[in-house]
Amino acid sequence: HRDLKPQNVLIEAESGRPYVVDFGLIKRDRSRLAWSQDQAPETAEGTLLGTPAYMAPEQAAARGEVDARADVYGLGALLFFLLTGEAPFRAAGLYPLLAEVAERPPPDPRELRPEVPAALAELCRVSLAKDPAARPPTARAFAERVRATRPRARWPYGVGAGLLVAAAALLIWSQGPDARARATPAPASAPASTTPLPSPTPSEAVSEAAIQANNRGVALFDAGRIEEAIRAFAEATRLAPAYADAHLNRGLARAKLRDVAGAIEDFDRAMRLRPDWDLPYANRGATLGVLGDHLSASADFERATQLAPDVPRHWLRLGGAKGNLGDHAGAMACFERALELEPDAPWAERYRRKVARIRQLQQR
Numbered sequence: 001h002r003d004l005k006p007q008n009v010l011i012e013a014e015s016g017r018p019y020v021v022d023f024g025l026i027k028r029d030r031s032r033l034a035w036s037q038d039q040a041p042e043t044a045e046g047t048l049l050g051t052p053a054y055m056a057p058e059q060a061a062a063r064g065e066v067d068a069r070a071d072v073y074g075l076g077a078l079l080f081f082l083l084t085g086e087a088p089f090r091a092a093g094l095y096p097l098l099a100e101v102a103e104r105p106p107p108d109p110r111e112l113r114p115e116v117p118a119a120l121a122e123l124c125r126v127s128l129a130k131d132p133a134a135r136p137p138t139a140r141a142f143a144e145r146v147r148a149t150r151p152r153a154r155w156p157y158g159v160g161a162g163l164l165v166a167a168a169a170l171l172i173w174s175q176g177p178d179a180r181a182r183a184t185p186a187p188a189s190a191p192a193s194t195t196p197l198p199s200p201t202p203s204e205a206v207s208e209a210a211i212q213a214n215n216r217g218v219a220l221f222d223a224g225r226i227e228e229a230i231r232a233f234a235e236a237t238r239l240a241p242a243y244a245d246a247h248l249n250r251g252l253a254r255a256k257l258r259d260v261a262g263a264i265e266d267f268d269r270a271m272r273l274r275p276d277w278d279l280p281y282a283n284r285g286a287t288l289g290v291l292g293d294h295l296s297a298s299a300d301f302e303r304a305t306q307l308a309p310d311v312p313r314h315w316l317r318l319g320g321a322k323g324n325l326g327d328h329a330g331a332m333a334c335f336e337r338a339l340e341l342e343p344d345a346p347w348a349e350r351y352r353r354k355v356a357r358i359r360q361l362q363q364r
Helices: 069-084 094-103 118-127 139-149 157-174 208-222 226-239 244-256 260-273 278-290 294-307 312-324 328-341 348-363
Strands: 009-011 018-020
Touching: 069 118, 069 139, 118 139, 208 226, 208 244, 226 244, 244 260, 244 278, 260 278, 278 294, 278 312, 294 312, 312 328, 328 348
Parallel strands: none
Antiparallel strands: 009 018
16 A cells, blocks of 8 residues: 555544545555556656655655555554554654654654553554564554454543554455555656656747757656656756756656655746646646645646646546545545546546445445
């Protein structure tokens, strides 16, 4: 899953049954499951994915060495939240937070709630271990340790109710094949909603040399030679500083190499050059969403849909961002709009099921 957090566990109002949602960042075991080609793109090594406050250290380092034990870490972070009402790491700012996740020892929940049982505090400690081998090996093993504390512990009402829900959620989760299987390496893919653009913007006077440099960058990007592509796009922007396409393309390439600040800088530059262009907003939104800033991502996707209301992908991404913010009615409306625009798309049936599921949950 790679993005377990409180916002991604929905509780059915009447039954109290939990559902794990938002599978946009999963790594798939291709030997066991057949997935359609329209699914969210898988990620290559070196791409930072997840919500920083709840991601495992190996995700924060973007080393590519991520397996199901990263989800055990996420379950430990969820448990810490249920016990304390706080995320385990809370530094202000992205990079200080990532540094805490990677380097700071896991906190003891009893520092915030002294009444937390020692067994649960210990489960938080081992589940939040920096070394994946030191954590419970599977979600099932984690669930068994949660259940083992229940007969002996007396919890405050809020903590007890949350843990009962968490234990049920873990049992459901541990039955899924992705929670148990280590994922195969994922193929490289562009990090945002577009691939580099080979043609110049019609409204700009762009030299032939700049166009050639941009097109060379596109070819290098497609060949997986990302650093060389960045240099080619930089050459295009040097020859034509107002060449919005080249700025956008360099942003895509920088995002591929985890240079988030550089990518956002390029997307911002493309926006200033062409404020009526949807793609810089869509790509910046995708980058911010990967970092867990779903509010800013939603605003960018909203702007993209205003500028290009007939592009289904913008509506799908806006719906995903709204869902991450808990606005499931808004998410459903966005998915429905995308389906109206392209009812026979390869992804259409999957999103019809999403809409039906949201509607079903709302009616209960």
